Amino acid sequence: MRFRERRAASALGEAYSWVAMAMIAAVCLLILLTVFVVGKDAFSLKFLTSEPNPSAMGADAGGISTPIIGTVLLTLIGIGVAFPLSLATAIYTTYYQGRGPIGRCVNLAIDILSGVPTIVIALFALAIFTNPALALLSTPVQNDGGAIEKAYGRSFLVAGVTMAIMILPSVVKAMAEALHAVPAAYLDGSLALGADKWRTVCKVALPSARRGLVTGAILGMGRIMGDTAIVWLALGGTLRMTGRQPWFLPSNWLDTLRNTGGTLTSYIYYASPAGEGDNLRVAFGASLALILIIIALNAAAAFLGGAGRTEDE
Amino acid sequence: MRVAALAGIVAIFFIFAFVFMKAAPVISHSGLGLVSKSGFDAQVSEAFYAPADEPMYVFGMLGLLLGTTLTTLISLAVAGFFSIGAAISICELAPRAVASPLIAVVRLMASIPSVVFGLIGAMLVVPFVERVFVTVDMQIEYLAFFQISGRNLLTSVIVLTFMIAPTVITLSTDALRAVPDIYRETGHAFGMSRFRVVWRILLPAARPGITAGFLLGAGRGVGEAIAVSMVCGGVGKIPSLAHGFAALLTPVLPLSAAIINKSEAMSVPAVESALFACGALLLVLGTLFSLAARLIVRRTGGVGNAF
Amino acid sequence: MNGAEMTRSGGAESGAGARGARETANMAGDAFWRPRLVPAASAGARPEPAASGARVEFRGVSVSYGGKQALAEVSLDVPPGSVFAFIGPSGCGKTTLLRCVNRLNDFVRGFAITGGVFRDGEDVYSLSRSEDVRRLRRGTGMIFQKPNPLPMSVMENMTMPYLEHVKSSAAEARERAVDCLRAAGLYDEVANRLNAPAAALSGGQQQRLCIARVLMLPSRLLLMDEPCSALDPISTFKIEELLSSLKGERTVVMVTHNMEQARRVSDHTAFFLNGRLVEAGDTYTLFSRPREEATERYVTGRM
Numbered sequence: 001m002r003f004r005e006r007r008a009a010s011a012l013g014e015a016y017s018w019v020a021m022a023m024i025a026a027v028c029l030l031i032l033l034t035v036f037v038v039g040k041d042a043f044s045l046k047f048l049t050s051e052p053n054p055s056a057m058g059a060d061a062g063g064i065s066t067p068i069i070g071t072v073l074l075t076l077i078g079i080g081v082a083f084p085l086s087l088a089t090a091i092y093t094t095y096y097q098g099r100g101p102i103g104r105c106v107n108l109a110i111d112i113l114s115g116v117p118t119i120v121i122a123l124f125a126l127a128i129f130t131n132p133a134l135a136l137l138s139t140p141v142q143n144d145g146g147a148i149e150k151a152y153g154r155s156f157l158v159a160g161v162t163m164a165i166m167i168l169p170s171v172v173k174a175m176a177e178a179l180h181a182v183p184a185a186y187l188d189g190s191l192a193l194g195a196d197k198w199r200t201v202c203k204v205a206l207p208s209a210r211r212g213l214v215t216g217a218i219l220g221m222g223r224i225m226g227d228t229a230i231v232w233l234a235l236g237g238t239l240r241m242t243g244r245q246p247w248f249l250p251s252n253w254l255d256t257l258r259n260t261g262g263t264l265t266s267y268i269y270y271a272s273p274a275g276e277g278d279n280l281r282v283a284f285g286a287s288l289a290l291i292l293i294i295i296a297l298n299a300a301a302a303f304l305g306g307a308g309r310t311e312d313e
Numbered sequence: 314m315r316v317a318a319l320a321g322i323v324a325i326f327f328i329f330a331f332v333f334m335k336a337a338p339v340i341s342h343s344g345l346g347l348v349s350k351s352g353f354d355a356q357v358s359e360a361f362y363a364p365a366d367e368p369m370y371v372f373g374m375l376g377l378l379l380g381t382t383l384t385t386l387i388s389l390a391v392a393g394f395f396s397i398g399a400a401i402s403i404c405e406l407a408p409r410a411v412a413s414p415l416i417a418v419v420r421l422m423a424s425i426p427s428v429v430f431g432l433i434g435a436m437l438v439v440p441f442v443e444r445v446f447v448t449v450d451m452q453i454e455y456l457a458f459f460q461i462s463g464r465n466l467l468t469s470v471i472v473l474t475f476m477i478a479p480t481v482i483t484l485s486t487d488a489l490r491a492v493p494d495i496y497r498e499t500g501h502a503f504g505m506s507r508f509r510v511v512w513r514i515l516l517p518a519a520r521p522g523i524t525a526g527f528l529l530g531a532g533r534g535v536g537e538a539i540a541v542s543m544v545c546g547g548v549g550k551i552p553s554l555a556h557g558f559a560a561l562l563t564p565v566l567p568l569s570a571a572i573i574n575k576s577e578a579m580s581v582p583a584v585e586s587a588l589f590a591c592g593a594l595l596l597v598l599g600t601l602f603s604l605a606a607r608l609i610v611r612r613t614g615g616v617g618n619a620f
Numbered sequence: 621m622n623g624a625e626m627t628r629s630g631g632a633e634s635g636a637g638a639r640g641a642r643e644t645a646n647m648a649g650d651a652f653w654r655p656r657l658v659p660a661a662s663a664g665a666r667p668e669p670a671a672s673g674a675r676v677e678f679r680g681v682s683v684s685y686g687g688k689q690a691l692a693e694v695s696l697d698v699p700p701g702s703v704f705a706f707i708g709p710s711g712c713g714k715t716t717l718l719r720c721v722n723r724l725n726d727f728v729r730g731f732a733i734t735g736g737v738f739r740d741g742e743d744v745y746s747l748s749r750s751e752d753v754r755r756l757r758r759g760t761g762m763i764f765q766k767p768n769p770l771p772m773s774v775m776e777n778m779t780m781p782y783l784e785h786v787k788s789s790a791a792e793a794r795e796r797a798v799d800c801l802r803a804a805g806l807y808d809e810v811a812n813r814l815n816a817p818a819a820a821l822s823g824g825q826q827q828r829l830c831i832a833r834v835l836m837l838p839s840r841l842l843l844m845d846e847p848c849s850a851l852d853p854i855s856t857f858k859i860e861e862l863l864s865s866l867k868g869e870r871t872v873v874m875v876t877h878n879m880e881q882a883r884r885v886s887d888h889t890a891f892f893l894n895g896r897l898v899e900a901g902d903t904y905t906l907f908s909r910p911r912e913e914a915t916e917r918y919v920t921g922r923m
Contacts, residue, residue, distance in 0.1 A: 001838065002787040003758075005751060006509055013508035017406055020398025021415070024478060028418050031425075031433050031475065038436075085320040092318035108607075109321040115603030116328060116596060117536025119569045123592040126579075127331040165324045172321070226426030228539040229569075233576060265428045265539075272428075273435040274543035280436055287429045294424055499768045502724055503781040503837070504758030506750065513780060518771045 035287050042285025052239040052267065061282045064289060066240050066247075067267040070156070071225055071293070074235065074263055077160025078224040082167050083217055089168075090175035095201055114169030122233035125162040129153040129234070137161070138258055156257045159235035166230060167220035174219055178212020179205060211304050218301040222294055228265040236260030239270065264290040332596055335589035338582075342370035347590060351376040353549045353566070357575055360583040368583040376549030377591060380565035381598070383466060383552065384541065385534035388473035393527060396478050397516075400485035400523075405511050416486060423479035431540035434472035439463035439544055442471070446562060455559055464546040467561040472544050473537065477530040484529065488522020489515055521610065528606045535569070535598055542570035568595050673701035673871030674841040676721060677738040683716050686730030690716050693735070694897045696890055703863065703872040705882035705903070708892035708918070714875045717892075718843050720744075721873065722760040723753055739841070758785055761834030761870075763844040767826035769818035769833075774810055777818045777829060782836040796836060804832035804862055824855025831862060842866065844874035848881065860885050879919055883907055891915045 050063030089106060097103030129137060130153035138155035182205050190200040206213070231237055238260050241247035247256040262270075264286050269275050271283035333340075340347060350373025360369040399419075403412045443463030452461045492515050500510035516523070546564025549571065553560055566574065568591045578584040676698040683691040691713040698704045706714035719725045720737045723744055736743045739756070747753050769777050778797035783790065801807040806828045810821065818829060827847060834842065844863075848856040856878075863872060863885050876882050882889050883903060890900035891914075899906060899915045910916040 003785055004787050006506065006784070007751065010506040010508045013512060014406060017398040017401040017508070020395045021402035021407065023395055024399040024419070024482065025415055027475060028415075028422050028479075030437075031422070031430075032418065034433060034437065035429065085317050088314045088317035089321060092315060096315075097318075106318060106321055109325045111603045111607050112600050113321055113325050113328075115532055115599040115606070116325075117532075117538070117569055117599055119536060119538040119572050120332065120592045120595050120599070121328065123335075123572060123589060124328045124331050127335050127589070128327060165328075168321060168324065222424055226424070226428075228426065228428040229573065232539070232573065265426050268426075268428045268432055269539060269543075272432045272543060273439075274431065280432075283432055287432060291421075291425060291429070294426075295421065298421070298424060495764065495766065495768050496770060498724060498727070498764070499770060501727065502722065502757055502760075502762040502764075503784070504754040504756070505781070505784055506754060509784060513784060514770055 035284055035291060038280065039284035039286075039288030042281045043288060047282075047285055048289065061271070061277070061279050064264065064267060064282070064286050067262050067264045067286065068289065070235070070241075070261045070263040071265075071290070073156055073257070073261075074160055074163060074231070075221050075224045077156060077257075078163030078167065079217055079221050081161055081164035082171055082220055085164065086168055086171040086175055086216070086220075087213065089172045090179055091201060091205075093172075094176050094179040095197065095205070110169045110172050113165070114173070117229075118166050118227055119229040119233075121162060121166050122230040124165075125158060125230065125234040126153055129158045129161075136258075152260075154234055154236040154260045156235065156259070156261055159230055162230050162234045163224045163227065166227065167223050170223065171216050171220040174216030175209075175213050178209040178216060181212060182209050214304055215301050218297055218304070222297050222301075225263075225290065225294060225297070226265065228269055231263050231266040232269065235262065235266070237266035237270065238262050239267065264293075329596065332589055332592050336586055336593040338370050339372055339586040339590040340593065343372050343590075346371065346373050348378055348594070349373070349375055351549065351551055353377055353571065353587075357578060357584055357587065360587065361578045361581050363581075363583065368581075370583055370586065372587045372590065374549075374568070374591065374594065376551050377566055377568045377571050378594065379551055380466075380545070380549060380567040381535055381569070381595075384469045384473055384545070384565065384567050385531055387466075388470045388477055388534055389527065389531050391470065392474045392478040392481055392530060395474075396481035396485060396526075397523070399478075400482050400489055401508075401511050401516075403482070404486050404489040405507065405515065416483075419479050419482050419486075423483050427476060427537055427540040428543075430472055430476050431543035433475070434468060434540060434544040438468050438471050442468045442562075446558075451559060451562070455556065455562075458553075458556070459548065459550045459564055461559070461562050462546065462564070464544050464564060465562045466545075466552055466565045469541050469545045469565060469567070470561075472540055473534050476537065476540060477533055480533060481523075481526040481530045484526030485519070485523045488519035488526070491522065492518045524609055525606065528602060528609070532599065532602050535567075535602070536595065538569035538573045541567055542573040545570050547574050672840070672869060673867075674740050675700045675738075676841065676871065676873065678717065678720075678735070679738065680735035681717065681720065681737060682734045683713070683720065683725070684730075684732050685728060689895060691895045694892075696897060696900055698871060698873055699888070700871055701868050702887040703867050703874065703885055705886035705889045706873070706875045706892060707877070707879060707882050707889060708898075710877075712892040713895040714890075714892045715845055718845055718873060718875050721841070721843055722757045722762060723747075724757070724762070726753070758837060759839050759841070761831075761837070761839040761842040763827070763830055763834060763842065763847045765846040765849055767823055767830055767850065769821070769826050769829055772818065773815045774818045774821070774829060775814040778833055778836060781833065785837060793836075797832075800832045800835040801829075803835055803865075804828045805858065806832055822855070824851045824858065827851060827855065827859060828862065831859070840870055842870050842872045844872065846875050846877060849877060856881070879907075879921075891918060893918070 047063045048068065049065050051066050052064065053060055053062035089110065093103050093106055097106070128134070130150045132140065132150050137157040139152045141150050141152050186204050186208060187200055190204045191197070195203065236242070239262055241256050241261045242259045244252045244255045246252065268283050268286045268290070271277035271279045271286065273280070277283070352373050353376055356369065356372045363369040403416055407415070440463060442465070446467065447461050447463065455461055496514050496518055497510055500514045505513065545566055547566055547570075548564040549566035550563045552563040552565070556563070572588050572591050575584060575588060579588060678694050678696045681691060681694045682689070694717060706718065708714050716725065720733060721739065721744065725731045725733070733745060737745060744756055747756060770780065772780065775794060775797060778800065779790065779793040782788065782793050782796065786793075798807060801810065806825060809825060810829075813820070818826065821829060827850075848859055851859070860881065866872065874886070886903045888901065889903045889906045891898045891906065893914055899910060899912045906915065907919050910919060
């Protein structure tokens with residue numbers, strides 16, 4: 001019997017793995033360092049708290065206050081719409097109709113939806129929200145006679161609902177996973193005590209899965225913050241709020257939500273060499289701000305997930 | 314609650330209905346030519362300036378489709394090659410002091426918005442490609458075919474690779490970590506070397522998770538609009554092997570980037586319909602991906618669960 | 621004795637090094653070997669050389685994990701060709717000692733050993749090159765507590781480790797696999813399921829598959845870590861039967877919780893308590909006339 005040692009194969013394989021890891025590490029560091037080094041020059045309190053200059057980017061480009069607020073607003077609207085829908089879907093497929101025909105259809109629809117590119121969802125939003133019947137989400141466009149011809153179809157509300165559709169599949173999957181992780185013994189215990197199914201779900205399953213549910217929601221919020229395609233097509237991607245001014249007065253809030261605006265991502269796109277602004281300094285400044293927000297969000301998710309684990313142990 | 318649970322079904326139904334409804338004029342006028350003919354850029358401007366009473370509805374999107382396919386496949390191959398190696402190192406070879414911070418950085422990269430990758434691409438990769446690969450002689454030589462600049466197929470592939478790799482690494486490391494320790498011990502007890510244990514036992518055991526990572530990466534590649542639109546060149550040329558290396562420097566326009574790039578001409582109904590036709594093609598591609606993923610997960614997942 | 625400090629990765633697991641000359645024939649079991657066939661007259665069976673099991677000696681072995689003592693000063697001889705059982709309550713260190721023989725503890729964080737573990741006279745912890753350690757493991761069969769088929773088909777489970785180490789064609793490997801499955805008495809049960817996933821077999825069949833898989837590579841030493849603890853009585857019986865057919869040409873060291881099993885299959889038994897070797901001797905004597913009171917209490921079930 002002749003043995004083979006496979007020394008060369010092992011050495012080659014290890015070399016490949018190390019080199020691949022080194023390349024990946026180098027690229028990651030290059031990208032992150034670039035954002036931090038270039039971005040920090042623009043970073044200041046004034047940059048974060050002043051509105052973008054309306055006309056041109058130039059030397060005095062202004063700050064990124066409204067894009068930051070736009071990001072926050074859009075994220076809140078999106079998760080506000082998506083959270084109840086996702087939770088209902090996850091409960092339904094986990095505890096009620098998982099194997100029935102309707103449950104299968106829901107699962108299939110969620111799977112297909114997860115594969116739809118966000119740009120297509122953005123296009124879809126353009127198609128549906130310009131319908132005059134949905135004009136209350138954006139602003140009506142009147143024809144010469146003053147009758148409402150169609151809706152403008154771009155606003156915070158429209159983009160928020162669109163974002164909710166975009167994140168629905170990933171949030172549903174995360175929530176369903178959290179619900180699946182609830183030990184069956186908990187549920188059986190509650191059912192054995194005579195509680196009905198709905199009460200068991202509400203009083204036992206949801207509380208013990210709540211950290212997973214929150215983590216799923218945070219995951220969805222991260223995706224909303226990072227998306228540009230929907231902002232560009234369904235929110236308008238303007239630099240400033242376009243509703244009645246000043247937009248921050250409570251009496252103008254609803255109008256602001258029904259009008260176009262922008263977020264950090266659309267600001268970055270606008271300020272990049274590909275957009276009209278072409279101002280790398282502020283583009284990287286805004287990127288840095290966005291990445292810091294996302295890091296904070298991830299930290300929150302990790303904290304909640306980790307805390308959940310220690311509690312269970 | 315039951316009604317709310319149907320949101321997914323309603324959403325997917327309306328997405329298909331509206332996208333195809335809006336795309337219908339272009340699809341019905343172009344027929345199969347939509348995916349077998351090229352010349353999208355010229356057709357868009359033609360349609361844009363066509364008189365309102367005789368709109369131009371015939372488009373050919375072969376160039377865009379090839380742009381999507383080529384950018385996605387090449388970057389997936391490159392990202393996959395490096396990601397598997399990196400995942401092996403992170404999970405099985407590197408000491409914890411190196412692996413833990415690195416995986417944290419990779420996870421952060423996976424959550425960075427695509428527009429930032431586009432920005433990096435436009436600021437770093439475009440000048441890099443321009444300086445290293447593009448010469449004036451080359452630009453003159455290929456002037457008849459296309460204008461060579463720093464924005465081209467190669468640049469798009471590099472930027473997409475940056476975006477896809479963190480996703481693939483994240484899912485691959487998760488899958489490798491989920492492989493029970495007993496498989497590692499089994500391999501070592503047979504006297505296999507550290508790398509051979511990974512190669513012959515752990516990677517096959519982690520295959521469903523790694524496959525999921527590749528599918529997710531492919532989905533990201535196909536659907537990515539913003540970052541690619543910033544570096545792709547914006548012209549839907551078809552790279553030709555006859556051009557040798559210069560084929561990699563062909564400006565391209567993948568489907569999703571086309572929607573962003575031409576969105577300003579959308580006020581013209583024919584152009585709008587054409588962009589919805591792009592969306593319809595993407596929708597079909599995305600659906601095929603999801604169904605394939607479902608099938609693979611179900612098949613291997615069934616076996617995997619038994620272990 | 622020479623004490624070697626081993627930590628995770630053990631220094632020996634990394635680095636390839638030049639082709640060395642330290643291969644010892646007795647350790648690698650280079651002699652041509654074929655599994656003993658249960659149906660005695662099988663086509664293609666070649667005459668077997670008179671193989672004999674390996675000798676294992678422990679000399680003053682102490683083990684600690686991250687500073688916590690797990691074994692103290694164990695000295696023990698395992699005669700060639702015998703079946704040797706380690707018994708004792710959970711956590712007494714018997715599995716730790718077993719895993720020292722093929723250095724599988726090297727992967728455990730904080731593992732440190734002093735003293736010597738000898739296989740056919742060679743201190744296994746003096747092996748410094750990873751190839752030598754791998755050769756040691758290659759020549760040692762290991763059966764785990766939980767059946768550990770790999771996530772592949774029955775046939776792939778059999779051929780993978782073999783093709784990994786032996787210059788051989790796939791067809792030859794499959795042929796040998798059939799022989800080994802026969803030797804393990806499993807072939808008839810799985811003949812029409814060779815390409816099904818190994819996980820689809822019952823627990824007892826999986827464990828016998830693992831034993832058959834170990835037979836694929838020439839080994840003169842078998843380490844078994846509670847091989848039957850997860851199995852039902854009938855499967856246990858089949859495995860014990862298989863074990864007694866294997867002894868002689870292989871030394872078998874097994875850890876067991878089941879004292880009846882130790883009594884049934886082993887020639888020698890060692891009793892461990894709290895990381896110390898209390899008593900060792902031939903099985904009959906240890907069970908019938910133990911020297912130590914602790915042993916007597918344990919074997920009579922009063923502890």
